Amino acid sequence: MEAPMTKTIVNSWNEWDPLKHVIVGRADDCHIPPEEPALDAKVPEDSDMRGQWGRRPQETIDRANELLDNFASMLEKRGVRVDRPTPIDHSLPATTPDFHTESQFGCMPPRDVLLTVGSEMLEATMSYRCRWFEYLNYRPLMQQYFNEDPNFRHESAPKPRLTDADYHPDYLSEKIGEAKRLEWAAKKFFVTTEEEPLFDAADVLRFGRDLVVQHGFTTNLKGIEWLRRHFPDHRVHTVNFPGDPYPIHIDATFTPLRPGLILNNPHRRLPEEQRKMYNDNGWEIVDAAGPAHNSPPPLCYSSTWLSMNVLVLDPKTVCVEKSEVYQAEQMDKLGMEVVEVDLRDAYAFGGGLHCCTADVYREGVCEDYFP
Ligand code: NVA
Numbered sequence: 001m002e003a004p005m006t007k008t009i010v011n012s013w014n015e016w017d018p019l020k021h022v023i024v025g026r027a028d029d030c031h032i033p034p035e036e037p038a039l040d041a042k043v044p045e046d047s048d049m050r051g052q053w054g055r056r057p058q059e060t061i062d063r064a065n066e067l068l069d070n071f072a073s074m075l076e077k078r079g080v081r082v083d084r085p086t087p088i089d090h091s092l093p094a095t096t097p098d099f100h101t102e103s104q105f106g107c108m109p110p111r112d113v114l115l116t117v118g119s120e121m122l123e124a125t126m127s128y129r130c131r132w133f134e135y136l137n138y139r140p141l142m143q144q145y146f147n148e149d150p151n152f153r154h155e156s157a158p159k160p161r162l163t164d165a166d167y168h169p170d171y172l173s174e175k176i177g178e179a180k181r182l183e184w185a186a187k188k189f190f191v192t193t194e195e196e197p198l199f200d201a202a203d204v205l206r207f208g209r210d211l212v213v214q215h216g217f218t219t220n221l222k223g224i225e226w227l228r229r230h231f232p233d234h235r236v237h238t239v240n241f242p243g244d245p246y247p248i249h250i251d252a253t254f255t256p257l258r259p260g261l262i263l264n265n266p267h268r269r270l271p272e273e274q275r276k277m278y279n280d281n282g283w284e285i286v287d288a289a290g291p292a293h294n295s296p297p298p299l300c301y302s303s304t305w306l307s308m309n310v311l312v313l314d315p316k317t318v319c320v321e322k323s324e325v326y327q328a329e330q331m332d333k334l335g336m337e338v339v340e341v342d343l344r345d346a347y348a349f350g351g352g353l354h355c356c357t358a359d360v361y362r363e364g365v366c367e368d369y370f371p
Contacts, residue, residue: 216247
């Protein structure tokens with residue numbers, strides 16, 4: 001007879017409680033996917049990524065994996081259980097009855113795909129065609145948690161069709177220009193339409209009973225409404241950061257460090273009218289220190305603001321990328337112990353320390369921080 005399942009494996013309600021179990025991504029077989037609407041809209045016009053696609057050079061994959069492995073070992077030494085995805089073959093096309101794209105992306109950033117809320121891990125719809133099957137990299141882990149934890153809820157949001165109706169053709173010119181992009185962002189006119197619910201998990205931040213979700217390129221209002229209906233015991237808040245011409249993923253823009261304290265990208269400030277719940281409850285929103293670099297590393301989708309894409313280990317301890325000296329200094333002044341992690345050569349594979357992880361277990365329960 002099989003032993004009864006009694007263990008809680010999955011539990012995480014916010015971004016800061018003591019971290020005990022996490023998934024760290026891998027760079028294996030990562031591809032720069034071919035052109036497609038939502039991805040093109042995100043690649044800056046002067047980026048070295050434009051017009052390139054194919055498997056990333058092996059030496060860069062090896063280097064990124066070395067850094068991710070070192071990060072995983074460091075976490076294990078601090079007592080955190082670390083799991084890793086099982087990479088699928090990302091060179092295979094993604095084809096459904098509705099679309100075809102020649103290759104997939106990778107599994108370096110689990111945070112983009114998996115949203116952990118309490119005992120649930122939710123696979124996001126995703127909004128890029130090349131990322132439609134990305135959840136498969138994590139299915140062996142989901143099965144394992146399902147077998148081990150009787151309360152684990154494995155959920156998957158409705159897979160979107162991702163036809164051309166999901167994307168505004170206005171965004172598909174290469175030469176839109178930043179001024180136009182900012183004007184559109186201010187009007188909340190993004191590349192994705194409201195055809196069907198779309199969201200990436202990395203547009204969501206967890207504050208106990210409250211979920212804060214960025215409306216932008218990768219998450220539309222229907223996606224946020226879907227989350228609201230899916231989590232009826234939560235309050236779901238829509239946020240916008242009009243200073244961001246490429247608004248995807250909230251975690252280089254708004255970074256909660258502990259109850260009462262959030263870092264905000266000074267180029268992408270949360271508008272005054274969206275600050276009420278923080279002001280009313282005595283939360284401080286401080287400008288993040290600037291990045292230490294003037295440009296992202298080669299073939300990287302993200303901005304230099306991965307400086308603030310940190311992983312909080314507990315309300316007093318935070319992992320900061322090793323070269324991000326100004327961010328580390330600011331953390332120190334804010335009373336956080338800084339753990340330096342060398343990750344910059346892995347940024348191109350999908351982001352920083354927050355992106356390349358997904359919570360499985362943090363101590364603590366669901367609290368109401370904004371009563
Ligand atoms: N919008 C982000 C993505 C960060 C994970 C950026 O600044 O590039």
